[in-house]
Amino acid sequence: MNKATRQAVIAGNWKMNKTRPEAKALIEEMIPLVKDADCGVIICVPYTNLETAIAATKGTNIKVGAENCHWAKSGAFTAEVSADMLKEVGVEYVIIGHSERRQYFGETDVTVNQRVRAALDAGLKVILCVGELLNEREQGITEEICSMQTKIALAGVSKEEMKDIIIAYEPVWAIGTGKTATADQADEVCGAIRGVIAKLYDDATAQATTIQYGGSMNAKNADELLGKVNVDGGLIGGASLKAPDFAAIIAAASK
Numbered sequence: 001m002n003k004a005t006r007q008a009v010i011a012g013n014w015k016m017n018k019t020r021p022e023a024k025a026l027i028e029e030m031i032p033l034v035k036d037a038d039c040g041v042i043i044c045v046p047y048t049n050l051e052t053a054i055a056a057t058k059g060t061n062i063k064v065g066a067e068n069c070h071w072a073k074s075g076a077f078t079a080e081v082s083a084d085m086l087k088e089v090g091v092e093y094v095i096i097g098h099s100e101r102r103q104y105f106g107e108t109d110v111t112v113n114q115r116v117r118a119a120l121d122a123g124l125k126v127i128l129c130v131g132e133l134l135n136e137r138e139q140g141i142t143e144e145i146c147s148m149q150t151k152i153a154l155a156g157v158s159k160e161e162m163k164d165i166i167i168a169y170e171p172v173w174a175i176g177t178g179k180t181a182t183a184d185q186a187d188e189v190c191g192a193i194r195g196v197i198a199k200l201y202d203d204a205t206a207q208a209t210t211i212q213y214g215g216s217m218n219a220k221n222a223d224e225l226l227g228k229v230n231v232d233g234g235l236i237g238g239a240s241l242k243a244p245d246f247a248a249i250i251a252a253a254s255k
């Protein structure tokens, strides 16, 4: 299996945006624009929008994800949401390990691993985020950081379970900054992550794993990034909040 046979997946990460009426309107605008996509289409939305998004996307090619989940089944974890709760609502995907969770909410490689495990156990598919800080890139340790994050996050995940894991390489310095990694930088790190998967599992698993790039991907730069052999799609922040922009990225991934 190679890029030609791997499924490209474009996922929107809405972050902390949109009330329920706004979410419904955005999805309704999106549906006709993305209905002919030749790639996977996912929108990851705030918890309060999940039911709205699931209802609004019913019968369409848009799948719905959450932006995080807790590692415990239930318990005294004020404001957290379990993987079972998401599954019961009808959610299919969950983002885990986003750099904003790591940066602002004390998420560590170990808790990322625990959350990945909980999501898989609940029957959810995972979009696992990894990526280096600017100073780590400047120190030349990008591949080491991304390899380590990937390895720790996947501890206890079997080869069979890898079909339910998408990895998103998101350099932290490129998120929401308008600074995109060059297509070659994105390709290089996505390729290095694929190498880690090959070592942890085997080459067939590595070749079958969807590895996205995320960080200021937009309608203008999507073509070049998605043209790279190791870049199998994108995790889109800002541009996923505008239906025409999101649709343009999906069109680029469908070529």
Ligand SMILES: O=C(CO)COP(=O)(O)O
Binding pocket: 013, 098, 170, 174, 175, 176, 177, 178, 214, 215, 216, 217, 235, 236, 237, 238, 239
């Ligand atoms: O963090 C991101 C997606 O998870 C990327 O966000 P931007 O596309 O807004 O840079």
